[in-house]
Amino acid sequence: LLANPHPDLCTQAGSFRKLQKKGKWEAAAKQAGLSKADGGRLNDAANEHYTACCTAWDEMKQAIATPVLADLTDLLAPVVDRFRDYKRSAALLDFDDLIFAARDLLRGNEPVRQALAARFAHVLVDEFQDTDPHQIEIFWRLCGEPPEGASGDNWQDFRIRPGALFLVGDPKQAIYRFRGADVAAYLLAREA
Structure with missing residues (x-):
């Protein structure tokens, strides 16, 4: 290597x-x-x-x-578990924890999603090319509505309310791939 x-x-x-x-x-x-x-x-x-x-x-x-990465992942699993346990015992959250918690809250609690969507009627996201798929799901759930009769499980089925979401970004300037930013997700969101 x-x-x-x-x-x-x-x-x-x-x-x-x-x-x-x-x-x-x-x-x-x-x-x-x-x-x-x-x-x-x-x-x-x-x-x-x-x-x-x-x-x-x-x-x-x-x-x-x-295989080297798979082995390394297996070797680091106990460290990751200990870090997660430490954060839980100390009541700490890191950046990823905040993203997953927000996404899970919007995904799993429809009344909360609706209340937050009403509170944040207009959302502007600058540097959108540096978002990751989890963040995009948050924006779609916050600014959109699931199709009538749909379960709302798939965020990509949500229809953005007119004027609710304004995105600013340039895929040529994407620089945060190392922390999960995904230009393919940007293109998917732009298409939607």
Whole structure:
């Protein structure tokens, strides 16, 4: 997992560079007595092999990372359990606890959801591209209504009340993926 490809093959961001050697292939083909078109075909073949190698490298790292992450998760489970028990005994909540508690309250208690929806008739969410799916569910439950006759279990079925929710965001500026922000959820919400 710690091995990296040769730095000449990578961009500063760490992804593989495009292989752009067509001119060199054409020059080598000419030197070998082949046509320029032969050089182009050799370049295309080299690009296919290069792309296959880059893909294989990425797949290999993912294949290694998946069981390592699973093992690490198992090893950390007792620590996470102890931390949760400590927070409970000290009556503390962290940021994630607040998100889950708010979501669960709106999800599981219709009278509370309706009362809060009436209290917060208009909601503006700035930097919406940095929200996570749990936060989006909170906004949908707070600013929307389930379809008539529906159970309300799926927040994506909720219809936003006209004027209740105003979102400001730019998916190109999403920077909080490390803490759960999900541009795909942003796009889903924008579509809805």
